[in-house]
Amino acid sequence: MIIKKLKYLINSELIGKTFLRINSLLEKRKLKKRQKTKKDKLFGPPVYSSSEMKRLMSQHYLRGAYTTKKVAWVTSGGPVEHLLALDYHLFYPENHAALCGARKLSTELIEDSEDFSYSQDICSYVKINFGGVLKNRDPIARIPRPDLILTCNNICQTVLYWYRVIADIYKIPIIVIDAPFVYDSVRNHQREYVKKQLSGAIEVMERIAGKNLSEKKLSEVMHYSKEAVSLWLKILMTARHKPSPITAFDTFIHMGPIVNLRGEKSTVQYYRQLLAELEYRTRNNIGAIQNEEIRLLWDNLPIWFMLREISTSLAGKNTNIIAATFSYAWGELAPLMDESRPIDSIADIYLQVLLNRSTFSKLETFKKLIRELDIDGIILHSNRSCKPYSLGQIDQRNRVASDLNIPAFLIEADQADSRDFNFNQANMRLEAFIEEIKERKWKRTAQ
Amino acid sequence: MEKNGSIGIDIGSTTFKAVVLNRKKEILFSKVVPTGIKIADQIDNLFQEISFYTKEGYNIISTGYGKEMVREATNRYTEITCHLKGIYEEFRTASTIVDIGGQDSKVIKCGPDGELIDFVMNDKCSAGTGRFLENMAGRFGIHISEIGGIANRISKAQNISSTCTVFAESEIISLLSQGVNTDEILRGLHLALVRRIKSMIKSIGFNPPLIMSGGVSLNPAIRELLGKELGTETLVSKNPQLTAAYGAALLGL
Known part of the structure; x- marks a missing residue:
């Protein structure tokens, strides 16, 4: 244990941390120098805080590789605040899969899991995770071995089957929080049902951590969590400005800390820095793309392996996807977070995540964003891997067109399987x- | 500066098309050739042929899958917009346009002022495309230009359930082994493709008249069967293969 701890301190906290800090400074300098010497024809200046975000995320993965803490694997919709308060190191297989997708490393892992007879129809995130675990390959960073799994079916049912397999491989306990579907608003019996499960879950978390939950620590985590998601919402809403200082593609990248590190002080500090940079850009009319004519909204997860291709093609048409329901989902519930009543507010939040609400509720989110951000059109990504997110999109497209007179477009793809x-x-x-949107706009202006 | 005219270049997956228009929208030059492997050479050859017009300062508009390859292009548009412009210029009415190309098929809903209302494309496989018919013609040893005429010789059609180029082939082999009349199989193949197009039309709502463009509209069986399925007459553009190139040239005027 002492050797393990020493290894962690030397590799992660001493050498790793210093290296990442220097690397981040060099990258920032490189970005600024490139901006001075060569002005991009399509895009505005890069978001300089990106280098800090990369540092935070790399440090998190590095810590995971050498951690001496108990490790919990969690799903993106899982209530993680208690785990953080109990000092677990958290690993999000979904985020790791997204990183593999964005770096175009996912196909091999997917095929690896198909070697074990997992069907092509299964979610690509699952197969990226299985591929890495079953063939013991980590193309991004060393994945920490789990002591516990925390999952919640508020994002999909697939997570149940996914993590039963993982729990079986590592012979570890799994906590499943069953979140009933919310049709209109949260009913009291639903809230009580989730709270009861959370209380039971805390006992398991404490047993494996070998310590008791500190109310003070939980309150601190809740405080940072709330602040981080509130800042995240403000960051997303800077897109109100014309031109928008940010693209949805930026938000897909910058949401890394809110997914992986919410509840930590460093995340709050980072989002303050990012918000300040974006506010500077709005004050000085610096757009994320050079000539913003068309402002779009993206629905569903990104096509991770095509971020650059799609954003470049759109920027060439003076079009910016300025917001996404996917990144917005991480900010919209910020007002519900209440550190004075942790269990109640956690139950409320995790019951009301976007994918656990009716499709009418998603339409309301569309309407809100269209109104607040002055959106010209919507791209609905019909995502083969994420059925709950893609369900009802054809009806949603028709409703958006008929009720809101906003053109919507359905693109069929996958979040991480490029095949x-x-x-x-x-x-x-x-x-x-x-071209359709431009013609509509042109006709509206001519009238 | 006002231009003397415009050049529309449509580089599709199967054919390479070009149209030169003067300011009065009259066609001064047109060309349809199969798309080759060396598209850049084809573009160079075209510019040599039409050097007179390029020297006169004609606008150059490109469209189709190869639109980015035309470096000289003053502007680039998608085939959707170009087909819409080309067809509206000819028919001057709200309509549903069906363009069956080599690699994809498009259904475009045109408004009364020639505006784009909606469109749908097949984009995942060759079902419902010209390539499907081309492959099937190859299977029967018939030239693509003859396949429609043969399918129109009889009224009975064999039921072909798959429009997948690969799977349809196994169905055909099975039918041939049962000694089924080949004309009936060919008509069945046309019907399978038409039904696929019909479901695309229904997905965005049919708005008559039905107008066809693209090379496959030269096939009489497709025209007849599509009209029959929708209970309407099928109108066809004067130069269906040139519609997108013509529309592109119009956008440059």
Whole structure:
């Protein structure tokens, strides 16, 4: 144990931390120098805080590789505040899978899991995780071995089957929080049901951590969590400004800390820095793309392996996807967080995540964002991997067109499996959609 | 500066098309050739042929899958917009436009002022595309230009459930082994493709008249069967293969 701790201190906290700090400074300098010497024709200046975000995320993964803490694997919709208060190191397989997708490393892992007879129809995040675990391969960073799994079915049912397999492989306990579907508003019996489960879960968390939950520590975690998600919402809403200082693609990248590190002080500090940078950009009319004519909203997870291709193609058409329901989902529930009543507010929040609410509720989110951000059109990503997110999108597209007179476009792809996606064909349809919006706008102006 | 005219270039997956228009929208030059492997050479050859117009300062508008390859293009548009412009210029009415190309098929809903209301494309496989018919013609050893005429010789059609180029082939082999009349199989293949297009039309709502463009509209069986399925007459553009190139040229005027 002492050797393990020493290894952690030397590799992660001493060498690793210093290296990442220097690397972050160098990258920031490089970004600034490049901006001075070569002005991009399509995009505005890069978001300089990105280097700090990379540092935070790399440090998190580095700590995970050498951690001596108890490790919990958690799903993105899982209530993690208690785990953090009990000093667990958290690992999010979904975030790791997204990183693999964004770095175009996912296909091999997916095929690895298919070697073990997992069907092509299964969610690509699951297969990226299985591929890495079953073939013992970590192309991004060393994945910490779990002591406990915390999952919640408020994002999908797949997580139940996914983590039963993982729990079986590592012979570890699994906590499943069953979140009943919310049709209109949270009913009291639903809240009580989740609270009861949370209380039971805390006992398991304490037993494995070998310590009792400190109310003071939980309150601190809740405080930072609330502050981080509140800042995140403000960051997303800077897109109100014309031109928007941020693209949805930026938010997909910058949401790393809110997913992985909410509840930590460093995350709050980072989002303050990012918000300050974006506010500077709005004050000085610095757009994320050079000539913003069209402002779009993205629905569903990103197509991680196509972020650059899609954003470049759109910027070439003076189009910016300025917001996404996916990144917004992490900020919209901020007002519900209440550190004075932790269990109640956690139950409320995790019951009301976007995918645990009715499709009408998603339509309301569309309406709100269209109104607040002055959106010209919506791109609905029909995501083969994420059925709950994609369910009802054709009806939603029709309702948006008929009720709100906003054109909406359905693009079929996958969040991380590139094997069934042809960029050229999808891009042609996307370009036609932009031409349609431009013509509408032009006609409106001419009238 | 006002231009003397415009050049529309449509580089599709199967054919390479170009149209030169003067300011009065009259076609001064047109060309349809199969898309080759060396598209850049085809573009160079075209510019040599039409050097007179390029020297006169004509606008150059490109469209199709190869639109980015036309470096000289003053502007680039998608085929959706170009087909819409081309068809509206010819028919001057709200309509549903069906363009069955080599690699994809598009259904475009055109408004009364020629505006784009909605569109739908098949984008995942070759079901419902010209490539499907081309492959099937190859299977029967018939030239693509003859397949429609043969399918129209009889009224009975065999039921082909798959429009997948690969799976349809196994169905055909099975039918042939049962000694089924080949004309009936060919008509069945046309019907399978038409039903696929019909479901695309229904997905965005049919708004008559039905107008076809693209190379496949030269196939009489497709025209007839599509009209029959929708209970309407099928109108066809004067130069269906040139519609997108013509529309592109119009956008440059």
